[in-house]
Amino acid sequence: MQxxxxxxxxxxxxxxxxxxxxxxxxxIGREIxxxxxxxxxxxxxxxxxxxxxxxxxxxxxxxxxxxxxTIAGHTTYSRSGxxxxxxxxxxxxxxxxxxxxxxxxxxxxxxPFEARYLVPTGSIFIGNAMNISSxxxxxxxxxxxxxxxxxxxxxxxxxxxxxxxxxxxxxxxLSALIPSIDNMKNLGMVWIxxxxxGMILSGGDPVEAASIQIAIFISIFAAGMIAxxxxxxxxxxxxxxxxxxxxxxxx
Amino acid sequence: xxxHLELRNVSKSVFHRVNETKIRTLLFSDLNLKIGRGELxxxxxxxxxxxxxxxxxxxxxSDPDSGTILLNxxxxxxxxxxxxxxxxxxxFQLPVMFQGSVRENIAFGMELWGESMDINxxxxxxxxxxxxxxxxxxxxxxxxxxxxxxxxxxxxxxELLLLDEPTSSLDSISAQKIETMLLGLQRDHDLTMVxxxxxxxxxxxxxxxxxxLKDGKLxxxxxx
Numbered sequence: 440m441q442x443x444x445x446x447x448x449x450x451x452x453x454x455x456x457x458x459x460x461x462x463x464x465x466x467i468g469r470e471i472x473x474x475x476x477x478x479x480x481x482x483x484x485x486x487x488x489x490x491x492x493x494x495x496x497x498x499x500x501x502x503x504x505x506x507x508x509t510i511a512g513h514t515t516y517s518r519s520g521x522x523x524x525x526x527x528x529x530x531x532x533x534x535x536x537x538x539x540x541x542x543x544x545x546x547x548x549x550x551p552f553e554a555r556y557l558v559p560t561g562s563i564f565i566g567n568a569m570n571i572s573s574x575x576x577x578x579x580x581x582x583x584x585x586x587x588x589x590x591x592x593x594x595x596x597x598x599x600x601x602x603x604x605x606x607x608x609x610x611x612x613l614s615a616l617i618p619s620i621d622n623m624k625n626l627g628m629v630w631i632x633x634x635x636x637g638m639i640l641s642g643g644d645p646v647e648a649a650s651i652q653i654a655i656f657i658s659i660f661a662a663g664m665i666a667x668x669x670x671x672x673x674x675x676x677x678x679x680x681x682x683x684x685x686x687x688x689x690x
Numbered sequence: 691x692x693x694h695l696e697l698r699n700v701s702k703s704v705f706h707r708v709n710e711t712k713i714r715t716l717l718f719s720d721l722n723l724k725i726g727r728g729e730l731x732x733x734x735x736x737x738x739x740x741x742x743x744x745x746x747x748x749x750x751x752s753d754p755d756s757g758t759i760l761l762n763x764x765x766x767x768x769x770x771x772x773x774x775x776x777x778x779x780x781x782f783q784l785p786v787m788f789q790g791s792v793r794e795n796i797a798f799g800m801e802l803w804g805e806s807m808d809i810n811x812x813x814x815x816x817x818x819x820x821x822x823x824x825x826x827x828x829x830x831x832x833x834x835x836x837x838x839x840x841x842x843x844x845x846x847x848x849e850l851l852l853l854d855e856p857t858s859s860l861d862s863i864s865a866q867k868i869e870t871m872l873l874g875l876q877r878d879h880d881l882t883m884v885x886x887x888x889x890x891x892x893x894x895x896x897x898x899x900x901x902x903l904k905d906g907k908l909x910x911x912x913x914x
Contacts, residue, residue, distance in 0.1 A: 588782070591782075592839075593798075595780040595843075596775065596799045597773070597799070682753060683750075684751055684753070684771075
């Protein structure tokens with residue numbers, strides 16, 4: 440390990456210790472220290488895996504991405520209130536959106552088709568698609584629960600479940616995308632995003648870094664929108680019975 | 691003889707969650723009811739007796755535990771739920787408005803079913819003033835909202851109208867105006883109407899066949 444790596448890890452641990460010590464007064468000190476330590480260990484393991492991946496055939500990169508998608512699907516499924524078929528729907532939604540948005544980067548030649556580019560870019564899309572889908576399904580479930588009277592009034596007129604939950608669907612997607620929209624609005628003004636920061640710090644050309652960053656940023660947004668739309672679309676039927684009745688136990 | 695609506699040995703329980711335990715309460719068992727076409731039936735009963743649940747079973751927003759419900763001699767479970775709900779319109783106790791204007795609310799059912807009806811005529815039938823048609827529903831009083839709900843329920847051209855205490859949140863003058871309007875609609879459109887109320891006086895004013903849901907049984911209510 441070089442001096443700069445040791446210093447970075449030392450700084451990380453110092454900040455974790457200070458944050459958790461401060462957070463003890465809110466009762467979340469232990470949680471912060473555990474989450475921080477876990478993050479450090481996970482990222483170091485990931486770095487070692489990526490290092491190994493560079494030397495392995497390319498299909499191993501896809502295996503790693505599939506593992507990431509499976510874990511992301513499980514996380515979003517937990518947010519769905521353990522909805523019927525939720526695990527499959529979440530995994531499918533995140534995978535479809537992430538892989539779909541990865542294709543143009545490699546087909547257009549922005550990135551070479553190598554593990555060095557495939558795994559980090561894929562993980563950015565998967566992680567963000569997971570976050571946005573989790574927010575969307577959590578809000579969607581809440582909206583359906585709170586709008587029961589409206590949904591049943593709509594069903595009572597002969598509307599399909601999809602038509603009856605249309606306002607909840609819209610609200611679910613909108614709420615999940617608000618943080619991304621706000622980030623997009625302030626991109627470059629309030630903050631410099633991760634990929635661009637990384638490229639600049641490693642001595643890259645700022646214009647090139649900005650071009651790649653904006654392409655990634657819009658792709659993250661698109662992946663999140665596609666994943667959350669697929670997630671809500673395919674999970675709608677899980678809130679209803681075969682007879683188009685809104686289920687009683689939506690918690 | 692075939693009836694418009696028939697309930698045969700219908701039973702229904704509901705579950706309440708107390709702490710983490712689910713408690714089952716039997717609302718009614720082996721309920722039987724026969725209603726002729728164009729007939730007006732009022733169902734009375736105390737709060738929690740199962741009146742609303744009974745209407746929800748007919749509209750198939752819920753299913754019975756056992757028994758059969760027939761509409762035009764056809765088991766409603768064998769019909770597509772949407773088709774049943776088009777035929778059996780329902781007006782809820784608390785008026786629920788969809789986002790948009792009064793006109794959009796009234797047109798909702800028509801758009802669902804691709805039918806064209808005169809919105810102004812529907813609004814007039816339900817006592818919704820024409821000047822309110824383009825107003826946002828958020829600005830309406832409870833009575834006006836309930837009238838919009840009635841117009842909206844009529845927009846699918848139902849043959850059976852289920853009314854779940856439609857005037858319970860209104861003052862007595864507004865309630866009586868809506869009663870008169872609904873009775874006029876029932877006569878003019880030859881609608882079969884099941885009207886749930888907890889007010890004995892209202893049931894007396896409405897007329898028709900009076901039933902009482904008590905201790906899980908449906909009984910004919912004797913004239914006072």
